[in-house]
Amino acid sequence: ANTHSYDFVVQATKVKRLCKTHNSITVNGQFPGPTLEVNNGDTLVVSVVNRARYNVTIHWHGIRQIRTAWSDGPEFVTQCPIRPGASYTYRFTITGQEGTLWWHAHSSWLRATVYGAIIIHPKEGSSYPFPKPTRETPLLLGEWWDANPMDVIAEATRTGGAPNISDAYTINDTVIVPIGSGETNLLRVINAALNQQLFFTVANHKLTVVGADASYLKPFTTDTIMLGPGQTTDVIITADQLPARYYIAAQAYASAQGAPFDNTTTTAVLEYKTAPCPAKGGGPIKPINATLPVFNDTATATKFTTSLRSPSKAAVPTEIDESLFITVGLGLLNCPPGARASRNCQGPNGTRFASSMNNVSFVLPSSFSLLQAHQQGIPGVFTTDFPASPPVKFDYTGNVSQALWSPQRATKVYKLKFGSQVEVVLQGTSIFTAENHPVHLHGYDFYIVAEGFGNFNRKRDTAKFNLVDPPLRNTVSLPVGGWAVIRFVADNPGTWLMHCHLDVHIGWGLAMVFIVDNGVGELQSLEPPPADFPVC
Ligand code: C2O
Numbered sequence: 001a002n003t004h005s006y007d008f009v010v011q012a013t014k015v016k017r018l019c020k021t022h023n024s025i026t027v028n029g030q031f032p033g034p035t036l037e038v039n040n041g042d043t044l045v046v047s048v049v050n051r052a053r054y055n056v057t058i059h060w061h062g063i064r065q066i067r068t069a070w071s072d073g074p075e076f077v078t079q080c081p082i083r084p085g086a087s088y089t090y091r092f093t094i095t096g097q098e099g100t101l102w103w104h105a106h107s108s109w110l111r112a113t114v115y116g117a118i119i120i121h122p123k124e125g126s127s128y129p130f131p132k133p134t135r136e137t138p139l140l141l142g143e144w145w146d147a148n149p150m151d152v153i154a155e156a157t158r159t160g161g162a163p164n165i166s167d168a169y170t171i172n173d174t175v176i177v178p179i180g181s182g183e184t185n186l187l188r189v190i191n192a193a194l195n196q197q198l199f200f201t202v203a204n205h206k207l208t209v210v211g212a213d214a215s216y217l218k219p220f221t222t223d224t225i226m227l228g229p230g231q232t233t234d235v236i237i238t239a240d241q242l243p244a245r246y247y248i249a250a251q252a253y254a255s256a257q258g259a260p261f262d263n264t265t266t267t268a269v270l271e272y273k274t275a276p277c278p279a280k281g282g283g284p285i286k287p288i289n290a291t292l293p294v295f296n297d298t299a300t301a302t303k304f305t306t307s308l309r310s311p312s313k314a315a316v317p318t319e320i321d322e323s324l325f326i327t328v329g330l331g332l333l334n335c336p337p338g339a340r341a342s343r344n345c346q347g348p349n350g351t352r353f354a355s356s357m358n359n360v361s362f363v364l365p366s367s368f369s370l371l372q373a374h375q376q377g378i379p380g381v382f383t384t385d386f387p388a389s390p391p392v393k394f395d396y397t398g399n400v401s402q403a404l405w406s407p408q409r410a411t412k413v414y415k416l417k418f419g420s421q422v423e424v425v426l427q428g429t430s431i432f433t434a435e436n437h438p439v440h441l442h443g444y445d446f447y448i449v450a451e452g453f454g455n456f457n458r459k460r461d462t463a464k465f466n467l468v469d470p471p472l473r474n475t476v477s478l479p480v481g482g483w484a485v486i487r488f489v490a491d492n493p494g495t496w497l498m499h500c501h502l503d504v505h506i507g508w509g510l511a512m513v514f515i516v517d518n519g520v521g522e523l524q525s526l527e528p529p530p531a532d533f534p535v536c
Pocket residue numbers: 059061074104106230440442497499501
């Protein structure tokens with residue numbers, strides 16, 4: 001196994017989009033940022049220097065970080081932010097994961113422009129469980145604001161209203177993906193959008209799905225894939241069509257009923273090397289159009305997410321020690337006393353938007369990271385009473401009484417015993433509106449054993465659990481107005497954020513934290529914090 005060292009300089013850079021030049025925060029002046037290409041088993045050492053005017057941290061989305069929680073990255077959860085002018089070095093090893101992951105800033109809305117791909121090739125000496133593709137191309141789907149995204153979120157935080165939707169989607173910085181007739185290309189598709197689930201397709205070409213979130217899948221063929229923010233999907237295309245140019249396209253699978261969304265389409269072009277050239281003086285030949293589902297095509301999205309299977313019998317936990325039922329949804333906070341309603345309470349009916357899990361709207365600490373507080377026994381930073389089930393159960397299919405809309409703001413964590421087998425039912429509440437929530441768990445991959453619409457009903461739905469070959473992922477896209485059941489073994493000590501990967505929701509508190517005990521024994525113990533660990 002190799003060790004790879006990278007230098008990341010976070011800095012303002014001129015980036016041109018939508019005919020305007022923006023002073024965007026980037027890594028090393030690149031947008032998207034540098035691709036990290038490694039093998040399973042390798043170690044990465046990434047030294048991050050912050051030359052921007054914002055606090056920053058970098059998260060390695062989906063990397064298990066086994067016993068290296070100090071390198072996970074979410075601000076105030078595993079570390080204090082890297083202040084302007086400061087630096088921090090992340091060190092971690094890829095353990096057992098192969099496929100595509102990505103890295104992104106984990107501080108406010110900086111990840112709008114601070115992100116890049118992580119490509120994990122098979123362990124040295126081993127190969128893909130499918131024929132080696134001729135080429136590989138990472139495709140990062142992003143979301144773009146014509147304003148500075150940091151101003152967009154600052155404005156929403158001040159007013160209590162919803163932030164403006166984006167103005168465009170992006171694919172890399174690019175556009176042409178070359179291919180030779182008969183060749184295959186492994187497209188590593190990453191949804192780096194802040195707030196939008198996306199459909200993705202390639203005109204006239206079948207997509208053979210072979211992996212997601214750096215776990216292999218039983219291959220299957222489809223026209224369209226759907227990715228929630230945070231998710232990755234590896235697909236293979238074969239150049240078996242007439243030599244020409246074909247659109248690669250992505251657009252919204254709209255998450256909330258009735259809520260505004262960015263309905264633009266972004267494209268790149270798959271170009272056969274022998275595609276005919278325009279005649280002299282003629283304009284460019286238009287690529288062949290891609291057909292995408294309509295924005296609310298839930299049938300297509302569901303067909304895709306429920307088609308994912310592990311390649312063979314999976315090690316799904318079956319002796320559950322910890323069973324949690326966690327509601328995931330919006331809420332509204334009353335205008336705080338003293339606030340100027342017209343200025344600071346511009347949510348519905350003079351409220352402020354909030355989000356919660358089990359009615360707790362998560363508040364990040366500010367004086368210490370949770371990990372440091374936990375490790376060093378610093379009192380007063382968090383409480384351990386995050387509830388294993390919601391305070392009141394109700395009908396989650398809509399028309400929720402307004403009395404249930406108001407969450408409690410607090411920093412509550414849930415303690416899991418090291419090694420325990422955990423099941424979490426994630427239930428969308430449909431408070432205010434039925435929504436999608438891409439729920440991401442740090443530090444773990446989990447099996448998605450079932451998903452469905454409406455209210456989860458244990459008696460009825462247990463029969464649907466796939467305990468044989470469910471997909472292993474780090475982010476589950478909860479069906480709009482539905483639920484999902486995930487299982488994992490708590491075998492990684494640390495403080496692990498679980499949150500909705502819509503940045504608008506995480507800002508409103510749609511998060512909680514698991515503390516996995518780091519008691520005695522080598523596996524339970526964390527490495528000590530590195531010497532350059534940022535303090536608050
Ligand atoms: Cu991709 Cu907590 O994040």
